[in-house]
Amino acid sequence: MLKSFFKENLVASNLYKDLLILFFYQSELMMMINYIKEIGLFFWNTDRYLRYKNVSKQISFNFSKKKLLILDVGGGPEGLIEYVDKENCDITILDVNLKDVESVRKKGVSALVGDLAKKNNIKTNSYDVVTAVAVLEHIPPSKRAFFCNELKRIAKKQVIIQVPCGKLSEKYDKKFYNFMRFFGVDEKWTKEHIKNGLPSLKDLKYFFPKSSVIGVHNLTVWFINIILCMVPFFKIVLPGFVYLLFLRFFDKKPPFYAVVVVWNK
DSSP states (O other), rough: HHHHHHHHHHHHHHHHHHHHHHHHHHHHHHHHHHHHHHHHHHHHHHHHHHHHHHTTTOOOOSSOOOOOOOEEEEOGGGGGGGGSTSSSEEEEESSSSSSHHHHHTTTTTTEEOTTTOOOOOOTTTTTTEEEESGGGGHHHHHHHHHHHHHHHEEEHHHHHEEEEHHHHHHHHHHHHHHHHTTTTTOOOOHHHHHHHOOOHHHHHHHHHHTTTEEEEHHHHHHHHHHHHTTTTTTTTHHHHHHHTTGGGGGTTTTSSEEEEEEEEE
């Protein structure tokens, strides 16, 4: 009987060890896959990667033991969902572009067509966190207060936005736009920045009282990086290498091109 007891426990012990080893290697494999994916995202579009990572790392996952419900406003086909841990959150993308929404839905991601600069049917406090990355500058100034109030209304816990900010950033936008025009490119998104004007720090403090504001993207670093991202054939790899080798050492120094605003309800 004693012999049988030790034999059974030895088998159980070996099984436990095998399960631990399997779990360890699965964890290591997942870490490697995630690391490779992270590298791919960085080199595929360095500018987008930096924008979304600056926002994703501000998301607080301490609000609930359940998955966070996140609304990514203006996320389009390649938004915040690529830069967060999907096991800890459920993301819904809200975008005005029907084609982008349909593209996202084909990937199995929840997506809605809508415009928060107008009246909408999204319920109050329906998402834990609401994000808007590089969106506010595309909203006409007369509608920005309404748009920001809608972000706050829909969010149950937190609003996080990333937006270029201030007169100096406007000058760099014009500098970039004129640079692209010289090569025959009418860069429509920057053109919209210039047409609408960028929000000021005072505006953002008014829209989001008692928020924390974090400066991101050194102006010169942003300018060099965004131009490299436009170079044909090399725009996928070149900006990432230049950023890693040189630009990253200066990116956290002011003056900044943009800010991340974190507002807690």
